[in-house]
Amino acid sequence: MRIGVITFPGSLDDRDAQRAVRMAGAEPVALWHGDHDLQNVDAIVLPGGFSYGDYLRAGAIASHAPIMSEVIDAAERGVPVLGICNGFQMLTEAHLLPGGLIRNDHGSFIRRDQTIVVENADTAWTTDFEQGEEIVIPLKNAEGGFIASQTELDRLEGEGRVVFRYSGINPNGSLRDIAGITNERGNVVGLMPHPEHAIEAGFGPDTTLAMRSGIDGLRFFTSAIRALQTV
């Protein structure tokens, strides 16, 4: 099983995403934004960071990178695609997911261990969760406020395409507390929090059992591996 992680200029969490893929039991493949080559990977991760310094809008320039045409084709073929933070911003800019992400309502960058509820456990990236399960993964962004038209929001909710919702605290002013969404087919998922930072005991969020022991993020990647195995 080979999962590609695309590095753009300004990607920051690309090596973290590669580690997450490896710890979940798949082979990480480093992909380069300037290539038109997905190297036959089985799934794709668009990692977090500040691609192109967030110039214009976060994710806007990266969504026009050469490799994105292959990503869009692959997504339309049903290849699992996960966009994390800046990757989520790219997916909305590339119109693989609806809506957009704007500056946090409080105006500052925020890093916190965030509780989110899994509302759709049927996507390619969430089958290893229970519907309605609360998980904790780190959140860190300056432009994480999810917006969409009322009609689009109603549609996302009506079709069960809200995958994650913030619980307890809405950290960035996202409409209807939306933390992550999926496309109609359920293979493309984007979210603002960072599952790749909660994959290894000792380096994840604090839990009630022990400091830094949270590994809820690992199941994003095991879900994708399972989804691919059952195809």
Place this chain on the structure above:
Amino acid sequence: MTDTTTPARMHVADTVQNAASTPEKEQPYAALGLKPDEYASIKEILGRRPTSGELAMYSVMWSEHCSYKSSKKYLRQFGQKVTPEMTKNLMVGMGENAGVVDVGEGWAVTFKVESHNHPSYIEPFQGAATGVGGIVRDIISMGARPVAVMDQLRFGSPDHPDTARVVHGVTSGISFYGNCLGLPNIGGETYFDPVYQGNPLVNALSVGVLRHEDLHLANATGVGNKVVLFGARTGGDGIGGASILASDTFADGGPTKRPAVQVGDPFAEKVLIECCLELYREKLVEGIQDLGAAGISCATSELASNGDGGMYIQLEKVLLRDPTLTAEEILMSESQERMMAVVEPSKLEAFLEVVKKWDVETSVLGEVTDTGRLVIDWHGEEIVNVDPRTVAVDGPVYDRPVAYPTWIDALQADTAEALPRPTDPATLREQFLKLLGSANLADKSWITNQYDYYVLGNTALAFPDDAGMIRVDEETGLGFSIATDANGRYCQLDPRQGARLALAEAYRNVAVTGAVPAAVTDCLNFGSPENPEVMWQFSEAVEGLSDGCLELGIPVTGGNVSFYNQTGDVPIFPTPVVGVLGVIDDVARRVPSGWQDEGDNIYLLGVTANELSGSAWAGTIHGHLGGLPPRVDLQAEKDLAGLLHAGAQSSLIGSAHDLADGGLAQALAESVMRFGVGARVWLGEIMDRDGVDASTALFSESTGRVIVSVPREDDVKFRGLCEGRGYPVLRIGVTVKADAGTPASLEIQDQFTLTVDELRSTHRATLPALFGPTVG
């Protein structure tokens, strides 16, 4: 690679030939920060007047900031007071961009702390942001991948109307730049004191890791090798920053100096980091230097001085953001995100391939020569012809007058031990909470919530733990721990002792995490060296610190001096920030700072004396500063560190937390709040053994003390460990979790009880009340 650009408005530069034939020309050396005797000395070195380009170079490189002319005499002690044992793991010592320490298994760690104080007052956001950018480039230029940053911040009075401007600007500048670079921010310090009102301190530290074979130095060797400038284009920002800003004092009513502050682009720097690391991997550079203070003047003269001694540069090949810049401005510009490399001609093509891949702009400026001269041409005319060592190495050295401060005896005689101390539980409780909620001891998550510490996935400890810890090797778990400290109040009372206290505390903060302290960096923030009393403070602090390092057996590997930190004639408190780096075999054995389990025994290591002078208690409760700071016994600190390391290695210690500002009271509160596990604590045995009262037991800041929690099953072994090593130890409490009906609390027996919620709400309310709400 872009072709040579032609400036839109051709500037006629002052040539060497012209300088020789017009000796009488008046030159603005004073406006550039040079003193008359320094100008005379330049003329003597050159045998003629300098060209305007040469004058620009000398003025920035001979500024206090770049030349260390007032401090050099004292800094030599750091290199002299060493033993072979101390330097055996030192791969690169002082004088390079950053020191490099062998941490074993073929890995090395490089680290350094630097100041960006003056720019951060004028333009807090950009000043702080470019402070991060600058120190990170120092780390890259050693051949290392930067893996962490920390900031040491000192602001004016928390309720002064201007403080919020500086706090907001500095915090968001660090957050913006560090987060965009993808570097975890793992610790640091934040203090408030009116003495920093017109001169905040913004120090930035960065750490990098490298394999031994990847070490790079700033040498221009190999005649015929190409000198390449790459990264961002050169613009008009920061011109004169080094000479005018960093070496001048803020005075009311002067002209605004905003244009001299640099502007940062972290995206450009992130790309530059990855580009440099790829160049190193492919072994495409012979020598490398970052461009910081004094820009091209500094990089060319230092590279040439450290190498074969000669260099030829065509300055018009520098890629410009603003084509109207003059040659002198190009030499002085402090535009950020630039590097200069020395490349073998046979590797130039491969070098250019890599920079192109990263979309980094590049121009070949010239080459290494064996003439012993740094020659710079501007459109075919020679505008600089100097011995580079006279610019970069053999600058002026001053033996400034030193005077024992007239006021210090009276200050030291006014001790805090004479202040009234509470005896009743209600007043103790009130003072306990007042300290906990004071700006200096309050929760700093208003600031640290804006920093990413998760990125890179190797952060084992970060704030609010005593030190930050990063895993270096994912296979073996090898890692480092790092902490910085400085207490300006102690240093004002006694700078020699204050510097030793900062060293002792940083050393202890590293030791409590289970790491072995290995090396030191420092950022010495002081007032004007032209003030003899400041020079006395400086000399005392450097002697104290260098003697202390010798006693502890850990070398100073590099650092920075920042003078002229004062408003008007009032200098800041001497603030020598000391950073200690430690090594840990396996970060899985790290020790956290808070209690996690119920029923653990709480031990206090070390003894408590009546040492309240300079303390947070004296400052917060009585608005008092006087007396002598706590005593330091560095041999005891060494013994304590050895004991903690042994305890951590045998996994006997559940948590360990250093006692410092606010004493035992603050350490207990923080240990409770960290994970919400309460405790029952008794002070009686401390009071009996050490002959102190309850308020002294709680608030004294005696050194060499740590509280540790030990699981019951390891109790006998732990006591045995302490007895075997002869370190004073007392069981002072037990951890208690919440159960049905009773919330988790800190109970100080016979005195008072505070619930975790009460502690947290007091601790967390202060900064949001001052600077605005925070999320969650």
